Amino acid sequence: MSRSLLEAFYHRLMGAYGPQGWWPLFLSSSGPLYHKGDASFPQNDQQRLEICLGAILTQNTSWNNVVMALEQVGRQGLLDLNKLAELPPEALGPVIRSAGYFNQKARYLGNLARFLLQHPFEQLRQMPTDQARKALLSVSGVGQETADSILLYALDHPVFVIDAYSRRIFKALGFCAGTEPYDQLAAQVMAQFPPDLTRYREYHGLLVEHAKHYYQKKPYPELDPLAPS
DNA sequence: GCCCAGGAGCCCG
């Protein structure tokens, strides 16, 4: 994993697409969906919770389906930790139906809500990153990518999120083999691309945007138009 | 009809 290539690619993406301002909020924010260059984001626990719910709901699922589910959550007044913690999965499932795997995800959301009641956002934010990560991973339904998304976007911990897109793109560009275990790939990136909250958020958002342009449908382009030389 | 989406848990060799 070359530091200069990783850096160059970041700037190419930024030049092509501009700041992405992830994570998109629409339920708990009356302001803009995206938060370009806004270091004070997220601003409150309700926004942090929305990010956590989205991180679970988007597991192997297109964002559009997640939006529909989150709208139902809001409509039912369920953007609320206490309610989510107590609501039986059979009752929550139909609400998030559009996000798919709704029986599983209803359980996962309940697990996470009960965890967050025991570990308030402020506590998780102050905790050392690796300790907060370990705690999140103890929740059934929170795997590595979901944990890192929550850490990065909801808890302001500078961790690099590896997802199917970033792995696919880095592999195509020859940055990595593509078969590395999650932790190993994340560690390689973070060793070469210094931890920085805003840059990590942007890089992930940019990779997803780039993937939607060139890495959605097979066959992928022979040569990535933004490949740094 | 088919393929895929911003994965995770479980089981099995």
Added chain:
DNA sequence: CGGGCTCATGGG
């Protein structure tokens, strides 16, 4: 540790 299976809706 790695691979295969299950979970499910909605859009292209």
